[in-house]
Amino acid sequence: MKGDIHFATGNQNKLNEVVAILEAGQPLPWTIKSADVDLPELQGEPEDIAKEKCRLAAQQAGGAVMVEDTSLCFNAYKGLPGPYVKWFLQKVGPEGLYRMLEGFADKSAYAQCIFAYTPDPKTEPLLFIGRTHGLVVPPRGVTKFGWDPVFQPEGFDRTYAEMEKSVKNTISHRYRALDQLRQYLLKGDVQQIDHPDVSKTQEVVGP
């Protein structure tokens, strides 16, 4: 047992998926704890956002920390709304996201998840990027998680929202990024330096 890694997020749906993905794969010799820290919505390129988010989370949480930032990127919009999809979703909902592409023949998009991991607050975060390509379609399926009803991954005739979670969690942007982080943690010589001191933490995946 190597210690704790805090997954800092304010999004319960992300946490549920991360737990399910980690539990379905090769076990990690770390305990993953959730840290409900309030992270700012930063601006810029997704890679820079994920790194800075990780630095801020590590300062709050101490010890080893992972965060993720998710983008939904329309090819017709050269990658927008990208990391700003959260605001678009809040204002116009999934239906409005689909309508943004109404005048465009190209409805292709990709979902991108970037995990950033640091073993301690002083170390530059490492990035693990996962993309799933697909189409933006009129909403189908139960709206439980953000834009899931309008994203239909390549090779499927169902949207993320219509799929079993166990299927989404083997092809999703989140799975693809988290699996790389898992491989890194299993192979890498990762050492924990500080002991985390977060008040709002909860063990979610044990070794």
Ligand SMILES: O=c1[nH]c(=O)c2ncn([C@@H]3O[C@H](COP(=O)(O)OP(=O)(O)OP(=O)(O)O)[C@@H](O)[C@H]3O)c2[nH]1
């Ligand atoms: O339908 C969805 N399927 C997904 O798989 C998914 N992953 C993220 N999202 C949404 O996209 C925005 C990302 O913004 P985001 O990365 O800043 O997340 P967040 O602010 O909710 O949490 P966090 O930053 O505290 O971790 C937020 O609106 C999330 O709800 C998803 N929606």
Ligand SMILES: [Mg+2]
């Ligand atoms: Mg956020």
